[in-house]
Amino acid sequence: MSDTPTAASPTPPAAMLETRDLARFFDVSRPALQRLLSREGRRTLRAVDGISFAIPKGTTLSLVGESGCGKSTVARLVVGLYGPTRGEIRFDGQSLATARSDPAQRSRMQMIFQDPYASLNPRWRVADIIAEPLRAFKLVEGRDAQQKRVGELLTQVGLSPLDAQKFPHEFSGGQRQRISIARALSSNPEFLVCDEPTSALDVSVQAQILNLMKDLQARLGLTFLFISHNLAVVRQVSDRIGVMYLGRIVESAASETLFTTPQHPYTRALMEAIPDLDMTGRSRIPVGGEVPSPITPPSGCAFHPRCPLANDRCRQERPELRPSLGAEVACHAVEEGRAILS
Amino acid sequence: MSLLELRNLRVEFPTRRGTLVALDDVSFSIAPGEVLGVVGESGAGKSMTGAAIIGLLEPPGRIAGGQILLEGRRIDNLRYDDMRRIRGKQIGAIFQDPLTTLNPLYTVGRQLVETITTHLPLNPAQARARAIEWLERVGIPAAAQRIDSYPHEFSGGMRQRVVIALALCAEPKLIVADEPTTALDVSIQAQVIALLKGLARDQGTAMMLVTHDMGVIAETADRVAVMYAGRIAEIGPVREVVKQARHPYSAGLMASIPPMDRRVDKLAAIEGSMPRLSAIPQGCAYNPRCPRVFSRCMVERPDLIPAGPTDAACWLYAPGAPA
Ligand SMILES: Nc1ncnc2c1ncn2[C@@H]1O[C@H](COP(=O)(O)OP(=O)(O)OP(=O)(O)O)[C@@H](O)[C@H]1O
Ligand SMILES: Nc1ncnc2c1ncn2[C@@H]1O[C@H](COP(=O)(O)OP(=O)(O)OP(=O)(O)O)[C@@H](O)[C@H]1O
Ligand code: SF4
Ligand code: SF4
Ligand SMILES: [Mg+2]
Ligand SMILES: [Mg+2]
Numbered sequence: 217m218s219d220t221p222t223a224a225s226p227t228p229p230a231a232m233l234e235t236r237d238l239a240r241f242f243d244v245s246r247p248a249l250q251r252l253l254s255r256e257g258r259r260t261l262r263a264v265d266g267i268s269f270a271i272p273k274g275t276t277l278s279l280v281g282e283s284g285c286g287k288s289t290v291a292r293l294v295v296g297l298y299g300p301t302r303g304e305i306r307f308d309g310q311s312l313a314t315a316r317s318d319p320a321q322r323s324r325m326q327m328i329f330q331d332p333y334a335s336l337n338p339r340w341r342v343a344d345i346i347a348e349p350l351r352a353f354k355l356v357e358g359r360d361a362q363q364k365r366v367g368e369l370l371t372q373v374g375l376s377p378l379d380a381q382k383f384p385h386e387f388s389g390g391q392r393q394r395i396s397i398a399r400a401l402s403s404n405p406e407f408l409v410c411d412e413p414t415s416a417l418d419v420s421v422q423a424q425i426l427n428l429m430k431d432l433q434a435r436l437g438l439t440f441l442f443i444s445h446n447l448a449v450v451r452q453v454s455d456r457i458g459v460m461y462l463g464r465i466v467e468s469a470a471s472e473t474l475f476t477t478p479q480h481p482y483t484r485a486l487m488e489a490i491p492d493l494d495m496t497g498r499s500r501i502p503v504g505g506e507v508p509s510p511i512t513p514p515s516g517c518a519f520h521p522r523c524p525l526a527n528d529r530c531r532q533e534r535p536e537l538r539p540s541l542g543a544e545v546a547c548h549a550v551e552e553g554r555a556i557l558s
Numbered sequence: 559m560s561l562l563e564l565r566n567l568r569v570e571f572p573t574r575r576g577t578l579v580a581l582d583d584v585s586f587s588i589a590p591g592e593v594l595g596v597v598g599e600s601g602a603g604k605s606m607t608g609a610a611i612i613g614l615l616e617p618p619g620r621i622a623g624g625q626i627l628l629e630g631r632r633i634d635n636l637r638y639d640d641m642r643r644i645r646g647k648q649i650g651a652i653f654q655d656p657l658t659t660l661n662p663l664y665t666v667g668r669q670l671v672e673t674i675t676t677h678l679p680l681n682p683a684q685a686r687a688r689a690i691e692w693l694e695r696v697g698i699p700a701a702a703q704r705i706d707s708y709p710h711e712f713s714g715g716m717r718q719r720v721v722i723a724l725a726l727c728a729e730p731k732l733i734v735a736d737e738p739t740t741a742l743d744v745s746i747q748a749q750v751i752a753l754l755k756g757l758a759r760d761q762g763t764a765m766m767l768v769t770h771d772m773g774v775i776a777e778t779a780d781r782v783a784v785m786y787a788g789r790i791a792e793i794g795p796v797r798e799v800v801k802q803a804r805h806p807y808s809a810g811l812m813a814s815i816p817p818m819d820r821r822v823d824k825l826a827a828i829e830g831s832m833p834r835l836s837a838i839p840q841g842c843a844y845n846p847r848c849p850r851v852f853s854r855c856m857v858e859r860p861d862l863i864p865a866g867p868t869d870a871a872c873w874l875y876a877p878g879a880p881a
Contacts, residue, residue, distance in 0.1 A: 242711070244707065244711060246706065280743075281743070282743045282745060282746065283713055283714070283715025283716060283719075283741070283742055283743045283746050284699075284712075284713040284715060284716055288713065288714060330714045330741070331714060374831040375831070376831075376834055378834065379834070385616070387601070388600055388601040388602075388604075388605060388606075389600070389605065389737070390600025390601065390770075391600055391601050394600075412714075412741070415740045415741070415770070416600070416737070416740060416770070417600050417770060418597070418598060418599050418600045418770050418811065418814075419770060419772065419811060419812075419814040419815050419816070420599070420810060420811055420814040420827050420828045421599070421600050421827075421831075422770070422814070422816070423814045423816065423825035423826060423827035424827045426816070426825055427824055427825055427827065430823075430824075445715075445741075445742065445743045445744060445747070446771075446816075447744065447818065448815075448816040448817065448818040449816055451816075451818065451820075451821055452816050452821055452822065452825060471821070472821065485745075486744065486745065489744040489745045489748055490744055490773070490818060508699055509699045509700035509703065509704075510699075511700065511703065512700070
């Protein structure tokens, strides 16, 4: 939304959020008895495996990638809902643990969840759901002031102040998602993690919400970590984009750079799978090959079983992120100049 | 004959503040092998229409008028048990909310095997093999290893694929799919859509597909219904509705699709918001937001009338409308 800082800027802008070598593993072993009977060991799922990024204040970083690649896990890590297995998270210059222990700091970050059903307490009225952060952080004193703020927030997301007295089950899926957006905005957070915030909304309400986000960013300098499968939406809101594959970032670039010159073979395949409105009746090309298992990831580059450019080196050696044409790409072919950009 | 037919369906919600009409005079039909896409404003009644068809309206919601026919037989007045049998075997449902379909206490495999053995003549071992097959068809990696996982151990998109497998594994004639691909990335989405289309083409399965994703609509649907405030605003062939909508609401909706090929400062959106069910304006429900509103729109409610290749509920297509 704002301009991405270039290498030439005198001092790098302060990061609102920074991660270094962030990882989170899950133990997905079968119960001990079954394991014993079938003589299998423990199984570890590497949902996020060594991710580093920084989001400068007032900008938006988007994470994209296949279902199951670890986006929501990153989101949950950076707001402290999961503890990291490895690595470091810093929020506005302090460690996340320190920030989370201070209510004043905690109120500066909020999250909009992928699943609006699971995130709203069904026994609370909408007014109480939205006002909960206001009360928890003692931001607005007095019933009247609270009611007024709740009404404003509902109007901002295209609902009515009269909806405040209803319960979540009285709303459609998209209306519930808007309630969770209103709730996340209620404490005037400076950093907002949005996990698929608009995928339950029709395109017109989606446009209203995205315009609201852009407007808040322009006026108040909000910082966003944004997750979406809809690449058209991602293009509209992002300053930078990280493309994830099996728990790692495989390409990271300024938004327009990524869309105009995608370099990693996976990024390019992802762009080709975008649905095209003009193709009525025809099919698009899905990324070929099997989605690998995150429990037993392929050796070397995890994308090699599906990559048209894979060779022996790819099967043995895991590529690291390296600068390439104004982006960062983890691919041997790109590094060796074998990946011809069309 | 149509596989599914809705005739003047009306759904009401009695509340303390009076009766809300959530669906008002909704009629359409779907032929075998046909995919009807349903789009429209959030809260317009798309999920409600699907819930009415599969007999799972949440009380106090109730069908207050009209009929629902499956292969010519009424199913809106069946007893709960009869409807439950139809729901498993003849109608497969994919809900917007995967958590309502999946039981968090049972493994994914157990839930699939149960559905398969209830509706198909297979023994448990065959059913398990079939379950793994379905998980593979919906794109779950390492299906044989992960079949014994619990729903919470799957990502959002993977849970949704399990729900899709559950709806399809009994091989129903009609699929009611409410935002089946919303949680899926473009690549898995393409795979699931190819699967659903294949079922429609090869097995003659009919499908009502509710989605906000116009790309999915453009690729999958044969016809599209656009809903607004509990009614159908427009219905017609997919290309006509997406490319050249006749109803001003459909046109505004299509104009709000974010562009893929460039970034814009402010996205186009329809001004204002849909009226609450308790405050639907007189005349055309879209009149407070409509750029083409005229006098008749304020007093008389439009029904669907032919508007070229589509049908639109709009007075612009009635004789005597302003040019
Ligand atoms: N609590 C958990 N226990 C075990 N495995 C988990 C848990 N949470 C996530 N996973 C696994 O971690 C991987 C990453 O999941 P995550 O939810 O982060 O994916 P995602 O990128 O958000 O996918 P989607 O686009 O489908 O939402 C998946 O393989 C998932 O099954
Ligand atoms: N239990 C209920 N009591 C009262 N009103 C309800 C109830 N459930 C739903 N509604 C209302 O009925 C209308 C239709 O809801 P429905 O879920 O069908 O919308 P939808 O078109 O599926 O929207 P979305 O795209 O957001 O999922 C909404 O305005 C909603 O507020
Ligand atoms: S490292 Fe090799 S396998 Fe991996 S994306 Fe690059 S070319 Fe393909
Ligand atoms: S009937 Fe009138 S208000 Fe309604 S959509 Fe048509 S022109 Fe607009
Ligand atoms: Mg997710
Ligand atoms: Mg719905």
